[in-house]
């Protein structure tokens with residue numbers, strides 16, 4: 001069943017930059033979709049439009065009226081003057097949300113599950129980069145969203161930490177099955193996580209390949225298992241992927 005349907009004709013910023021043109025796709029309930037494309041093509045712009053943060057565009061974005069949304073950004077965006085627990089409570093106590101004890105219980109479970117139970121009263125500047133991302137993951141999942149937007153959430157972390165977070169994300173996703181749109185520069189990360197990879201053109205962004213990842217779940221931890229897929233993709237779509245593969249081979253060494 002479709003959760004999200006995107007039919008965008010155009011997004012032009014006031015300075016004349018056209019970030020998105022003729023971009024169309026739909027996402028089913030519970031699907032994990034990676035968006036991969038060159039730097040500056042319009043990936044963040046697209047997520048902002050889907051989240052309703054940017055409404056100045058021509059086109060349609062449809063989702064059922066009861067869709068609930070979480071957004072995890074490149075930076076964890078924790079408020080520095082609040083503890084980990086208070087940062088998370090903030091989304092539970094947002095004015096439009098009813099006080100719901102089950103959600104507070106869920107916060108405690110997630111803090112435990114992500115190994116943050118002893119850091120619930122710590123402040124963000126007392127946490128490592130990986131722990132801040134864990135807190136951001138708790139915040140993203142605690143409201144049990146039906147749509148989760150993730151904009152390069154594991155960028156600029158060391159590779160083992162990023163790999164741990166990817167596994168945690170897959171576990172949380174499997175438990176509650178939100179539809180995920182995950183922006184990444186890394187083909188390996190996309191192949192490891194997603195059911196489908198949407199490859200975007202250079203700006204203005206449009207979908208140039210909608211690729212279904214032919215791998216069973218649970219996904220292999222060892223990224224060398226992804227090499228045959230990469231090779232096959234490169235053979236089939238050489239012009240499309242050569243740039244991406246060059247960029248990602250360094251950043252994602254074999255586990």
Ligand SMILES: Nc1ncnc2c1ncn2[C@@H]1O[C@H](COP(=O)(O)OP(=O)(O)OP(=O)(O)O)[C@@H](O)[C@H]1O
Pocket residue numbers: 013014015017019037038039040041042043044045046203
């Ligand atoms: N507020 C803005 N005003 C004008 N131009 C903008 C604005 N925000 C983004 N752009 C431009 O729109 C284009 C798309 O930007 P966007 O951040 O969506 O790309 P991206 O694919 O997410 O990039 P990256 O992979 O580097 O994060 C870029 O050329 C960018 O400079």
